Amino acid sequence: xxxxxxxxxxxxxxxxxxxxxxxxxxxxxxxxxxxxxxxxxxxxxxxxxxxxxxxxxxxxxxxxxxxxxxxxxxxxxxxxxxxxxxxxxxxxxxxxxxxxxxxxxxxxxxxxxxxxxxxxxxxxxxxxxxxxxxxxxxxxxxxxxxxxxxxxxxxxxxxxxxxxxxxxxxxxxxxxxxxxxxxxxxxxxxxxxxxxxxxxxxxxxxxxxxxxxxxxxxxxxxxxxxxxxxxxxxxxxxxxxxxxxxxxxxxxxxxxxxxxxxxxxxxxxxxxxxxxxxxxxxxxxxxxxxxxxxxxxxxxxxxxxxxxxxxxxxxxxxxxxxxxxxxxxxxxxxxxxxxxxxxxxxxxxxxxxxxx
Numbered sequence: 582x583x584x585x586x587x588x589x590x591x592x593x594x595x596x597x598x599x600x601x602x603x604x605x606x607x608x609x610x611x612x613x614x615x616x617x618x619x620x621x622x623x624x625x626x627x628x629x630x631x632x633x634x635x636x637x638x639x640x641x642x643x644x645x646x647x648x649x650x651x652x653x654x655x656x657x658x659x660x661x662x663x664x665x666x667x668x669x670x671x672x673x674x675x676x677x678x679x680x681x682x683x684x685x686x687x688x689x690x691x692x693x694x695x696x697x698x699x700x701x702x703x704x705x706x707x708x709x710x711x712x713x714x715x716x717x718x719x720x721x722x723x724x725x726x727x728x729x730x731x732x733x734x735x736x737x738x739x740x741x742x743x744x745x746x747x748x749x750x751x752x753x754x755x756x757x758x759x760x761x762x763x764x765x766x767x768x769x770x771x772x773x774x775x776x777x778x779x780x781x782x783x784x785x786x787x788x789x790x791x792x793x794x795x796x797x798x799x800x801x802x803x804x805x806x807x808x809x810x811x812x813x814x815x816x817x818x819x820x821x822x823x824x825x826x827x828x829x830x831x832x833x834x835x836x837x838x839x840x841x842x843x844x845x846x847x848x849x850x851x852x853x854x855x856x857x858x859x860x861x862x863x864x865x866x867x868x869x870x871x872x873x874x875x876x877x878x879x880x881x882x883x884x885x886x887x888x889x890x891x892x893x894x895x896x897x898x899x900x901x902x903x904x905x906x907x908x909x910x911x912x913x914x915x916x917x918x919x920x921x922x923x924x925x926x927x928x929x930x931x932x933x934x935x936x937x
Contacts, residue, residue: 632691632855643911689717
């Protein structure tokens with residue numbers, strides 16, 4: 582009997598989602614997801630990889646907390662009353678870490694401008710108990726434009742299989758995905774990288790072969806000569822030519838083409854595209870004043886992560902996920918407070934060492 586495994590009963594108050602008639606909740610092709618060609622091309626650029634990594638890892642490292650709003654007639658403002666959160670706050674998907682789920686969700690929001698979480702189980706109250714991340718590159722819709730969505734989709738397809746939209750939480754980024762609005766900037770960066778790759782693969786300075794005397798060679802013979810010369814130079818340090826052919830170098834080099842400066846400017850443009858301060862992705866900015874690590878963390882949180890923090894928290898606060906009147910937010914105070922404590926501890930250690 583030990584060879585046969587029975588399915589464990591769900592925890593109390595939690596039930597698995599079953600597919601509605603003619604519609605799949607999580608299709609069997611879910612494991613067949615692939616990174617979109619556009620995303621793979623964009624992420625091959627170090628500046629974009631760095632920016633996406635900074636923003637997604639920052640959001641994924643923050644804890645979730647719940648609150649309700651109560652009107653204060655004295656201050657004439659709403660005040661937050663923090664309450665007990667849901668069980669899925671610490672692990673939305675029991676099979677993966679919370680960091681993995683939120684990191685990939687933020688990456689989709691940044692790259693595609695939208696993200697998706699499938700509801701895999703519910704409490705007896707009817708609200709979600711667990712989720713699963715759905716790669717945006719595999720999700721399509723017939724009633725929404727590929728580039729810019731103006732509202733949540735009424736129909737969703739994952740690898741061509743229709744999903745039940747009532748069981749999919751749709752996140753819409755406040756800004757258009759960089760794969761669409763930054764296509765030209767990404768293409769320029771790729772062209773510059775390809776140019777740098779060509780220079781890196783050359784074993785000798787750029788030049789050309791010229792026949793100086795003898796019977797003129799045909800176009801086919803010249804092509805064969807150039808190909809043989811290039812191939813030989815890849816494997817040998819010394820080349821040999823007869824008296825009829827000369828090798829002449831050109832003045833084309835990365836300095837003349839301003840390739841270094843162009844790639845630096847492209848990296849600066851990509852940091853603007855991702856809305857991340859340039860110095861955080863390693864781009865030197867002229868006239869930049871000194872800034873400590875604490876200010877850098879605040880800049881990353883304010884300029885880079887805040888749009889996605891707000892998008893995710895407001896979506897998860899909707900009636901599809903939480904009871905009406907209950908809200909969820911990321912604990913950004915703890916993120917900044919933890920660094921302040923570390924800084925104070927380091928200062929205390931330095932002060933103690935100086936005292937000794």
